[in-house]
Amino acid sequence: MNFFMSHEYLSYSLEDQECLDMLPPDYKKYEAPKQKGEPITVSFHLSITNIDEIDEGNMDFNLHGYLRATWKDERLFLNGSEIRNIECAEYIWTPSLRFRTVEKKETFDLRENLIYISENLTIYAQK
Secondary structure: OEEEEOOEEEEOOHHHHHHHHOOOOOOOOOOOOEEOOEEOOOEEEEEEEEEEEEEOOOOEEEEEEEEEEEEEOOOOOOOOOOEEOHHHHHOOOOOEEEOOOOOOOOEEEHHHOOEEEOOOOEEEEEO
16 A cells, blocks of 8 residues: 655555554654643653663673553544554654663663553653
């Protein structure tokens, strides 16, 4: 199936259609949402499941767990129902998180895992 979007013909799967239906024509996924002209609040929650490979000499350790981010994007349209579709993460703005004071820097891309969009346009992403 082909859908017209941003003056280009692109091919989308049926799973993607649910995501495309919630986007207004002028939606820009690289622009952070605003609320009343102000930056939105993004909440983060870290659940630690394990700490291992502790090296007291080098003061190093590995941390394992889950990172959850929550924010609201009022630019989206929902038809009165929630969306549980990881594919939608490719079409919407997601925050980028970096831990700067670690030996091995990693960027946590929240688009790689669970995306849930509630009826009130609150978005939950978990890695």
